[in-house]
Structures are given as C-alpha cells and as structure tokens.
Amino acid sequence: MRKGTFMGHCDLLSPALKHQNIKIRAAITVHKRVAIALWKLATPDSHRSVRHQFRVGKSTVGAAVIQVTNAIKYLLKSRVVTLGNVQAIVDGFAAMGFPNCGRAIDGTHIPNLAPEHQATEYINKKGNFSMLLQALMDHKGHFTNINVGWPGKVHDARVLRSSGLFQKLEEGTFFLDQKITVGDVELPIVILGDPAYPLMPWLMKPYTGSLDSSQDLFNYRLSKCRMVVECAFGCLKARWLSLLTQIDLSETSIPIVITACCALHNICESKGEMFIVGWEVEANHLATDYSQPDSRAVRKVQEGAVRIREALKTSFMTGQATM
Structure with a gap:
C-alpha cells in the first residue's frame, strides 16, 4: 500500500498499539510494528527471515502480528467490512x-x-489441515460479511446455517424488504451461491445434472455474478501470501489473522492500491500444495425457492429480467 494509506491506518491503530517506554529499552514504534505485521502477512517468509529484515527478535515478529491483527479486527473491521449501499450493489449485479x-x-x-x-x-477432503473462511461479497469483490474459524472438515452449508447471517436472512431482516415481480412470482433480494448451498427463496444456486438451454442460461448468469467471489479470494491470497502457507498460530489466533487480511483487502481495494500480476503468479505457485476441496452439492430445498428459480429461468429466456 502507498505511504499515505499506511500512515493513516497506523494513526487509527495507534490507540491499541502504543506502548509505554520502559527503563531497559524503548518500545518499538507503532509504525514499525505495523510494518512488521504487514510484511509477515504479505509474504510466505518465516519469522526468522522477517526478524533479519527488520532487525528485531523472532518473538517480536510473532508479537507484532498478533498485536496488529487484533487491533485491525477491533478498530478497523467494523469500518471497512460493512453492508454497504444495498441499492448500489443490487444495481451492480443487475448490470451483470x-x-x-x-x-x-x-x-x-x-x-x-x-x-x-x-x-x-x-482435515479437509484433500487431506490437508485447513480452516474455513465464508464470505459475502458485493459486486465489486469487497467483503461485506465474513465468518471464519470453522474446521476444514465442516461443509459450507453447515457454516452458513450456524451463522447469525442465516438467521437474519431467514427472518428477512438482513436486507430491506425490497421485492420485484418476476412472472407471477415475488422475488426478494437474494444472494447467489454454488451447489454446496441449499436452494432457498433468498439464496439462488445453479441447476445441476443434465441441463436444457434455459437452465444453462440461468447458470451462466448466476456464475457470471459469482465470479466476483472467486476473484476476491484470489486477490486476498495474492496480496496476503501468508494465507497460502500453513499458519503457525493457535486456533484462536488464526481467525483473527484471516479477519485482518479481509479488512486489509477492503482497504486496499477501496483506496485503489496497486495489484501486481506477479503476486497472483506466486500465489498460484504456493496454492498448488493446498488445492481447494470440492464441496458436495446440497439437495435440500426450502418451499417457494423452486418457483422463484423457475420464474427467473423463464424470464432470462424471454428477456423479461433486468439486464
């Protein structure tokens, strides 16, 4: 990130990071601790390597990562991981x-x-140890809601059902009560998922199996919009390469680090920070050792969801849906 962005967020994090000097030595400055943490998060470097880079003790590197990511979670996350302008997001997906x-x-x-x-x-289906990050994205690939900390063995649908997000979506309190009519069916504001999620009135997912042309078109439209999630996860891991290494922290600290990286992703995206193609190349190289497991499709369907999906499918074929 540019110097202005870095300095501005050091100021925001300062209340949580400012240490008193002690008689033996002066406390490491806020700016240096943030720089150490960001370097560690952005590279696959070991604590030993980062230690030499900044000429500090190995334990200082670990402490800086924990202190800074905690500060980001508690001071910055609520500022940058937000619901956003719902109408602007709806318009953005409609344009897609x-x-x-x-x-x-x-x-x-x-x-x-x-x-x-x-x-x-x-242990996930690929036989690797992992922790799940589940996220809601807007049309620009910004994180608007995250759920992190579930073990890699857990299915995506269970993570969603166990979240406060699920409860709000079921109650209809997460979005405004903004419905449109498609054919003869009322369509609430929906979220788009892959086959790993249940089909619900507020959650549309692709058709599976042998498909006709109208189902193919529906899947194409849905997939085109869902690409923002895959691209955002790719950018997240390319910027913060430590997420592609085996994070050597406690079960309670890893979710904090992942949360901080999501907040930092939003900051970089909103500030228009540079993204170098070479980062993605390195990320893809690191990711070969930890390929993503395929989630099995969920067959559960909530009443009314099929009618909504069928109405959307038909409207896409007839050209009645919003483009």
Missing part, C-alpha cells in the same frame, strides 16, 4: 445480468498446521 441480487456467497479453505486438539476435524 441478475436482478434483485444483494450479494454473492462462497467459502475458501485457509491452510494451517494441525491443532493440538481435534486435529482430525481440520
């Missing part, structure tokens, strides 16, 4: 081909070392 869509949802696995307790719970 899907009407009354408020978000896209997906999950990604972050590799970690085997925890001391319940290690088998963290």
Whole structure:
C-alpha cells in the first residue's frame, strides 16, 4: 500500500498499539510494528527471515502480528467490512445480468498446521489441515460479511446455517424488504451461491445434472455474478501470501489473522492500491500444495425457492429480467 494509506491506518491503530517506554529499552514504534505485521502477512517468509529484515527478535515478529491483527479486527473491521449501499450493489449485479441480487456467497479453505486438539476435524477432503473462511461479497469483490474459524472438515452449508447471517436472512431482516415481480412470482433480494448451498427463496444456486438451454442460461448468469467471489479470494491470497502457507498460530489466533487480511483487502481495494500480476503468479505457485476441496452439492430445498428459480429461468429466456 502507498505511504499515505499506511500512515493513516497506523494513526487509527495507534490507540491499541502504543506502548509505554520502559527503563531497559524503548518500545518499538507503532509504525514499525505495523510494518512488521504487514510484511509477515504479505509474504510466505518465516519469522526468522522477517526478524533479519527488520532487525528485531523472532518473538517480536510473532508479537507484532498478533498485536496488529487484533487491533485491525477491533478498530478497523467494523469500518471497512460493512453492508454497504444495498441499492448500489443490487444495481451492480443487475448490470451483470441478475436482478434483485444483494450479494454473492462462497467459502475458501485457509491452510494451517494441525491443532493440538481435534486435529482430525481440520482435515479437509484433500487431506490437508485447513480452516474455513465464508464470505459475502458485493459486486465489486469487497467483503461485506465474513465468518471464519470453522474446521476444514465442516461443509459450507453447515457454516452458513450456524451463522447469525442465516438467521437474519431467514427472518428477512438482513436486507430491506425490497421485492420485484418476476412472472407471477415475488422475488426478494437474494444472494447467489454454488451447489454446496441449499436452494432457498433468498439464496439462488445453479441447476445441476443434465441441463436444457434455459437452465444453462440461468447458470451462466448466476456464475457470471459469482465470479466476483472467486476473484476476491484470489486477490486476498495474492496480496496476503501468508494465507497460502500453513499458519503457525493457535486456533484462536488464526481467525483473527484471516479477519485482518479481509479488512486489509477492503482497504486496499477501496483506496485503489496497486495489484501486481506477479503476486497472483506466486500465489498460484504456493496454492498448488493446498488445492481447494470440492464441496458436495446440497439437495435440500426450502418451499417457494423452486418457483422463484423457475420464474427467473423463464424470464432470462424471454428477456423479461433486468439486464
């Protein structure tokens, strides 16, 4: 990030990071601790390597990462990971081909070392230890809601059902009560997911199996909008390469680090910070050792969801849906 962005956020984090000088030595400055943490998060470097880069002790590197990511979670997350302008997001997805869509949802696995307790719970389908990050994205690929900390063995649908987000979507309190009519069916603001999620009136997912042309078109429209999630996860991991290594922290600290990286992603995106193509190349190289497991499709359907999806499918074929 540019110097102005870095300095501005050091000021915001300062209340949580400012230490008193002691007689033996002066406390490391806020700016240096933030720089150490960002360097560690942005590279696959070991603590030893970062230690030499900044000429500090190895334990200082670990402490800086924990202190700074905690400060980002408690002081910055609520500022930058927000619901946003719902109407602007709905308009953005409509321009991409899907009407009354408020978000896209997906999950990604972050590799970690085997925890001391319940290690088998963290083994995903690829046989790697991982922790799940589930996120809602807007049409620009900004994180608007995150749920992190579930073991890699857990299915995406269970993560969603166990979240406060699910409860709000079920109650109809997460979005405004803004419905449109498609054919003879009322369509609430929906989120878009992959086959790993249940089909619900507020959650549209692709058709599976042998498809006709109208189902193919529906899947194309949905997939086109959901690409923002995959691109955002790719940018997140390319900027913060530590998420592609086995994070050597406790089960309680890893979610904080992942949360901080999501907040930093939003900051970089909103500030228009540079993204170098070479980062993605390095990320893809690191990711070869930790490929994402495929989630099995969920067949559960909530009443009314099929009618909504069928109405959307028909409207896409007849050209009646918002473009």
